[in-house]
Amino acid sequence: MFGLKPDLCSVPMPETHYGVDDYAKSTARWCPGCGGHSILSSVQKICKEKQYVPEKTVFVSGIGCSSRFPHYMGTYGFHGLHGRAFPVASGIKFRRPDLNVFVITGDGDCCSIGAGHWVHAVRYNMKMVVLLFDNSIYGLTKKQTSPTSAIGTVSNTHPKGSVLPPINPIQTTLGISNASFVAQTTDWNPAHMYATIRKAADHPGFAFVRIVQRCPIFMKDLYADKAADPDSVILLSHENGINLDPAIAKTFKRVIEHDPSDIHKAREYAELRDGIPVGLFYQNTENPCYDDYGAHNLGMTVAEKTQALEELLDKYMN
Amino acid sequence: MENQIIEPSGLRPMGTRKNSKVVDQTVVEIVSDSGEGAQKCGQSLGSISAKMGNGVWTVEIIPAEIQPPARSREGASGIRVRIGSKKVTNMGNHANLVVALNEQVLYGRLAQDAYKEGTVLLIENKWANHELEHIRNQYAEAITEFKAQGLDVREIPMETECLKLVRDAQKGKNMWVLGMLCGIYGRDMERAEEQVRGIFRKKSEKIISSNLELLSAGYDWALNNLEFNYEIPAMKLDVDQVVMNGNEAMSFGTMAAGIELCSMYPITPATSVSHHLAENFEKVGGIVHQAEDEIAAIGFAIGASYAGKTALTVTSGPGLALKTEFIGLAVMAEIPLVIINVQRGGPSTGLPTKVEQSDMLAAIYGETGDAPKIVFAAATIEECFHFVILARKLAETFRTPVMLLSDTNLATGVQPFPRPKINSEWFASPIDQSAWKEGVGAFQWSAETGISKRPIPGQKGGMYTLTGLAHDEKSRVAYDPDINQRSAEHRSRKMAAFQQTLKRPAINGDAEGDLLLVGWGSTLGAIEEAVAKAQEEGLKVSSIHLRFLLPLEPGLKDIFSRFKKVVTVELNYSDKVGDPMITSENRRYSQLAWYLRAHTLTDVDCFSNVFGQPMSPAKVLQFIQNEVKK
Structure with missing residues (x-):
């Protein structure tokens, strides 16, 4: 009766029309010039376009600058623990297929302290949009090396420069079995970023988007x-890729035609070093989704449960 | 694989029993190498006895490895079964009789003081003529040693007898032993047959009849070759009973509570709760999620609870340690959640398959910051069932994580208890998806009780961002210094509000005397049995047994004040004054003693150990006798 049966996911859209303001809450407290602001605008615009019902939408985050994001949304939000957004988001989605779930995470949150969960969340392939705000630095704790910092990055924990090569979040995600949507964009191209997140929102599984982001305070020059x-910037272009306005697409000087069903090429392009590849690396809409399993037996009545339990207890009778 | 029967003939007539000695209780052990079916044999004996109306308690003897080397001292695998004329609440003291399939596995049990002078040992004698000399020697040495220790050793041709019926005695010897024990203890052979048919229900009729042959052969052998046999009169059962272990009872409790998600990561000895759920949860609309790690297991449960029905996570010591940050979040953000901690020996990996009650303070104080949550402990297998239902209700009423403690002794112990009649009120209500009342914050704390109502995603107008940061009534991040103080007060007040509803613990015995024992958890049966014996001896001793640890049950200081001495009985570590370096000043008390000292300003002492064994009534009685004499 409370909209929890899987078949109620397809409840017709209510007549209310939601505007961008319905997805906004308090003023974002990110630093001026932070990439977070433009991502927030894109996401609110997409929520409006998709007419997500605000009370049926949950933004889940970990800890870090990016993870303040849910506080700025007019939806439900879960600003939890450092690195642990994925298990929480998965738990939310598992028994609530009617909710739209977004995960907002950062390079430290996802690729360092939460890396174990990242691997498994990809494998679960539950329907959610994951936005990795990757500015290659720890901002909230004031400039420590991140797992995606380029080698030689000078930070408060590596004043002489960091000594290890960075994790490549795209390559890592592509390497996990059951990966189903892997895309990359940049915060300085809002049109491409919007189109990428929009495509992610339409994906029926775990849509992973790495947003290459600037930090005007700690990584001003990066x-x-x-x-x-x-x-x-190198644009990965394909008819099945990100739906980019042709006028915007024309602004990219370097373009590679890449079929997002080709995971081997996707992995090859993830290693491009002489530019930042943006676009859809890989998509597969056929992969199994763990949320289908989670929701398969929802909505049993108390009478049904009582009967089943009594029958079960019979087996333990003296 | 079929163990071919040499001559199938069905269940044969049984020998007649004569000169049975009537006893009111007995303790039997069956020990063997892993994989020889000793546990199946003992569980069957327990089950048959429970069905006859006897009180039963079983304790598994589990080696740390899955398949330890054969004939190794550390590899003992088996079971203890205590059978009584009345309700049995604990494992008892020394075994009266032990069946051993080889001599090596007995050494460990002897070192654990499981046997005494006069304990009857029925030992497989095939080793006496083994082809390898060192095995023959080991056996001979052991028999000499066991006799010297006072065991009443009977060398039994188990293998030889089984080979008269089947080609491979390794398969089915446990059923022969079961038959022998049924003969010795006058078990109802119709029920025994029923039991054996149940065990092999998925096997062919040929295999079933083969095992029934072995069962009746063992029975006859006992009557024809042993000069002793016993009767253990049973109670008249006037209520229906179910028989299960504590972990199964917790699984049933979970289902009866209407919980629909158990999110876990495998860990001994908690895992079998999820095994039972995995097999049965589907039928009641539930599902088990095996997470990638302990942290994810609770995170997933918290996500599910936040967005819907209160979820469950099940763990043990090391897993609890990993979950602490999330438990803190659930306290801070007031997320209802049930956490079951089946305690094992610690710290660290500790004693995975052995009992301890060492997580009490970690359960109460394990998180950083002030993180009050409800913590309570089951003392019986029946409580393992009912307390999960209660835990779910408390979690929702007080909008808090609730930690329910159990331990290895309850988890693997099997006991009959009155069959629960499933009550529709036990089940969680469907989640509220009605519109949220305008103007009400997500944490609109009642000034009186600290309780607030939680909005659930899907509730129109209830949108809020849950946060682990200090937050105000509307879940806004606290920038005002008063907010943290105020929110902490309200979270703590919920515990006080709940405490006001609790009753004083019942006193087992007189309300005043020389000594009061205070226990918690699975030691209940052993303590009460010892106290009853001591009272029969005229000693002025009473006991109380706590279920609620945070908040504590009321009236403790007053109860304590009427006894000359108050001592906790616990399975966790405490220093003993007089040991090297230990003084009355630096002495570390056991956990409940420490906690009660702080709460009641009473000079509470403790009797505790960490041998990894359940508390025995004899040890408690001995302690009482020494203590009262002092």
Whole structure:
């Protein structure tokens, strides 16, 4: 009776029309110039376009600058523990197929302290949009090396420069079995970012989007040249890829035609070093989704349960 | 694989029993190498006895490895079965009789003081003529040693007898032993047959009749070759009973509570709760999620609870340690959740298959910051069932995680108890998806009780962002210094509000005297049995047994004040004054003693150990006798 049967996911959209304001709450407290602001705008716009019912939408995050995101949304939110957004989001979705679930995570949250959960969340392939805000630095704790910091990054924990090569979040995700949607975009191209997240929202499984993000405070120069130089970004283009406005697509100087069903090519392009590849690396809509399993026996009545339990107790009778 | 019968003939007539000695209780052990079916044999003996109306308690003897080397001292696998004329609440003291399939596995049990002078040992004698000399020697040495220790050793040709009926005696010897024990203890052979048919229900009729042959052969052998046999009169059963272990009872409790998700990660000895659920949960609309780790297991449960019905996570010591950050979040963000902790020996990996009650303080105080939550402990297998139902209700009423403690002794012990009649009120209500009342915050704490109502995703107008940061009534991040103090007060007040509803613990014995024992958890049966014996001896001793640990049950200081001495009985560590370096100043008390000292300003002492064995009534009685004499 409370909309928990799986078949009620397809309840017709109510007549209410939600505007962008319905998805907004308090003013974002990120630093001026932070990439978070433009991601927030894109996400609110997509929520409006998809007409997500605000009370049926949950933004789940961990800890870090990016993870403040749910506080700025007019939906339900879960701002939990560092690295643990994935298990919480999976638990929310498991028995509530009617909810739209988003995970907001950062490079430390996802690729370091929560890396174990990341691997398994990809494998669970539950329907949710995952936005990895990757600015290659720990911001909230004031400039420590992140697992995605380039080698040599000077930070408060590595004043002489970091010594290890960074994790490649795209390659890592592509390496996990049951990966079903892997895309990359940048915060300085809002049109591409919007189109990428929009495509992710339409995906029937776990849609992983890494957003290459600038931190104007601690990593001011990291992407400064790249953001200014159209040659530094390589567009992965395909009819099954990100649906980009042709006018926007034209602004990319370097374009690779890439079929997102080809995981081997996807892995090859994930290793491109002479530019930042953006677009859809891989998509497979046929992979098994763990949420289908989680929701398969919802909504049993007390009478049914009582009868089943009495029958079960009979087997333990003296 | 079929163990071919040499001459199938069905169940034969049984020998006649004569000169039976009537006893009111007995303790039997069956020990063997892993995989020889000793546990199946003992569980069957227990089950047959329970069906006859006897009180029963079983304790599994589990080696740390799955298949330890054969004939090794550490590899003992088996079971203890205590059978009584009345309700049996604990494992008892020394065994009266032990069946051993080889001599090596007995050494460990002897070292654990499981036997005494006069304990009858029925031992497989095939080793006496083994082809390898060192095995023959080991056997001979052991028999000499066991006799010297006072065991009443009977060398039994189990293998030889089984080979008269089947080609491979390794398969089915446990059923022959079961038959022998049925003969010795006058068990109802119709029920025994029923039991054997149940065990092999998925096997062919040929295999069933083969095992029935062995069963009756063992029975006859006992009557024809042993000069002793016993009767253990049974109670007249006027209520229906179910027989199960504590973990199965917790699984049933979970289902009867209407919980629909158990999110777990495998850990001994908690895992079998999820095994039972995995097999049966589907039929009552539930599902088991095996998470990638202990942290994810509770995170997943918290996510599910936040968005729907209160979920369950089940763990043991090391897993509890990993879950602490999430438990803190559930306290801070007031997420209802049931956490079952089946305690084992610690710290660290500790004694995975052995009993301890060492997690009490970790359960109460394990989180950083002030993180009050309800903590209570089951003392019987029946309580393992009912307390999960209660835990779910408390979690929702007080919007808090609730930790329910059990231990290895309850988890693997099997006992009959009155069959629960499933009550529809036990089940969780469907989640509220009605519109949220306008203007009410997500944490609109009642000034009186600290309780607030939680919005659930899907409730229109209830949108809020749950956070582990200090937050106000509307779940807004606290930038005002008063908020943290205020929210902490309200979370703590919920515990006080709940405490006001609790009753004083019942006193087992007089309300005043020389000594009061205070226990908690699975030691209940042993303590009460010892106290009853001591009272018969005229000693002025009473006991109380706590279920609620946070908040504590009321009236304790007042109860304590009427006894000359108050001592906790616990299976966790405490220093003993007089040991090297230990003084009355630096002495570390056992956990409940420490906690009660702090709460009641009473000079509570403790009697505790960490041998990994359940508390025995004899040890408690001995302690009482020494203590009262002092």
